[in-house]
Amino acid sequence: MDILGLITINPMSFNIWSLRVSLTLTTCIFVIAMVLAVRAFIHAKSMDHKHLDSVKDKNASPQDTLAESVAKMLWATSQSDGAAGQPAPKEFLYDATREVAQNNFNGLFVNRIYMCANLLPPIGLWGTVAGMIVIFLYTGDPGSAINNGAIGAKLWSTYFALMYYVLLQAICVCLDVVAKRSINRGLQVKI
Numbered sequence: 001m002d003i004l005g006l007i008t009i010n011p012m013s014f015n016i017w018s019l020r021v022s023l024t025l026t027t028c029i030f031v032i033a034m035v036l037a038v039r040a041f042i043h044a045k046s047m048d049h050k051h052l053d054s055v056k057d058k059n060a061s062p063q064d065t066l067a068e069s070v071a072k073m074l075w076a077t078s079q080s081d082g083a084a085g086q087p088a089p090k091e092f093l094y095d096a097t098r099e100v101a102q103n104n105f106n107g108l109f110v111n112r113i114y115m116c117a118n119l120l121p122p123i124g125l126w127g128t129v130a131g132m133i134v135i136f137l138y139t140g141d142p143g144s145a146i147n148n149g150a151i152g153a154k155l156w157s158t159y160f161a162l163m164y165y166v167l168l169q170a171i172c173v174c175l176d177v178v179a180k181r182s183i184n185r186g187l188q189v190k191i
Contacts, residue, residue: 120168
């Protein structure tokens with residue numbers, strides 16, 4: 001195929017190349033997002049109340065789970081407010097701690113997974129566009145292997161990108177539920 005006399009494309013190699021690029025990028029981004037999701041699920045694992053009550057007065061560390069972080073944050077805030085002479089209402093402490101913990105969790109994990117998920121449809125679109133280029137520029141037999149390959153390239157690239165996208169969106173919803181449970185468990189420590 002010749003495009004405006006400037007670029008010559010071998011339809012067979014272009015079709016395979018475009019499918020490989022599209023599928024490789026979507027799969028790599030999906031794997032990165034899945035690693036983040038596994039880390040998020042590990043961070044948001046639930047803890048029992050006795051353990052949270054035993055660690056609430058210790059210093060916070062990066063290895064703390066979400067429930068431990070919430071318990072330590074709530075305990076430290078309630079103790080510092082009580083020492084200052086004007087304790088904040090408990091409802092305010094609970095709400096502020098919940099918001100800070102949820103924002104922190106979303107910033108560390110969920111927003112990054114959403115960013116990876118939002119990259120997938122445009123990359124799937126690349127496979128569709130590449131397949132359409134081959135179909136429109138090839139002037140030979142419409143039932144040939146090149147046209148069938150181009151149709152396959154555009155369908156597979158779009159299918160995988162959208163499948164990965166939907167799966168990552170569902171994982172983010174599950175992470176939100178798990179994080180809220182973990183935060184609520186951390187908020188149940190005695191202050």
